[in-house]
Amino acid sequence: MAKNTSGRGQRELKVKVKTARGRKLSSTRWLQRQLNDPYVKRAQAEGYRGRAAYKILELDDKYQFLVPGARVVDLGCAPGGWCQVAVKRINALGEKPGKSIGRVIGVDLQDVEPIPGADLHRLDFLSDDADIKVKDWIGGAADVVMSDMAAASSGHKQTDHLRIIALCEAAAYFAFDVLEEGGTFVAKVLAGGAEGDLQKLLKQKFTKVANVKPPASRSDSSEKFVVATGFRG
Structure with a gap:
């Protein structure tokens, strides 16, 4: 009987990770999940710096805020996946003939490897003059402020929840200072x-506020994203 070489009807093999000496069981489970995650594999194949890129892709597919010519600020941008998506969609490199060219500003507490089409800065967005610096870099008010930031985990679910809500609120107040009227705010909670x-x-x-869990967000995660559109100014 001939072997089936087309791949059709065949089950994709699941990678199993053995618990190594010195590695915690939780670390082994995380590694096994990463190795079997289709979004991780897709990110590697398509050149994105992490699976999180697909979260902003799916949110933008639905709400269409990353349009050619938009000026975008990415808070806590490391490792850079969201910036990579924004660069393509707002035409920051001018690769879409006849379309407006946008601008992407990424800020983070740590240095981020360069991304063609994105202007990356080491900056604490909570500092007093952060909004002034960002508006200077971007050349005016922003059309989109987005954040995939999460506070360092304490291991206590309620504490972590309160920390990320506080971080999201801080990002929202920053957005109020830099957004153009009609702008969009996207953040993880x-x-x-x-x-x-x-x-x-x-x-x-904002005129509309939606709470969304995109398909790329793991089902066992409590994360969701708030998408606020139509900034009142």
Whole structure:
């Protein structure tokens, strides 16, 4: 009988990772999940710096805020996957003839490897003059402020939830200072019960506020994303 060489009807083999001496069981599970994650494999194949790139891709597919000519600020941009997506979609490299050319500014507490088409800076966005610097770099107000930031994990679920909500609120206030009227704010949050004040704040400042869990977000993760459009100025 001839062998099936087309790959059709065949099950993709799952990679198993043996627990090595000195490696925690949780680390082994994480490594095994990474090795079997289709988004990780896709990111490697398509040149993105991490699976998180597909979260912003899927959010933009739905809400279409990364348009050619847009000026985008990415807070906590390391390792750079969101910037990579933005560069392509806003035409930062001018690769789409006849379309406006956008601008991407990425800021982070650490240095980030250069990304063609993105202007990357080491900056604490919580510093007093951060908004002034960003507007100077981008040449005015921004059309989009986005954040995939997460506070360092404490191992305590409720504490981590409160930390990331506080971080998201800080990012929102930064967005209020740099966004153009009609602009968009996108940020990661963790479900956990403390989002009410953040939602109330955003609804005062934007015409529409949506809470979304894109397909690229792992089903066992409590993360979701808030997409606020139509900044009132």
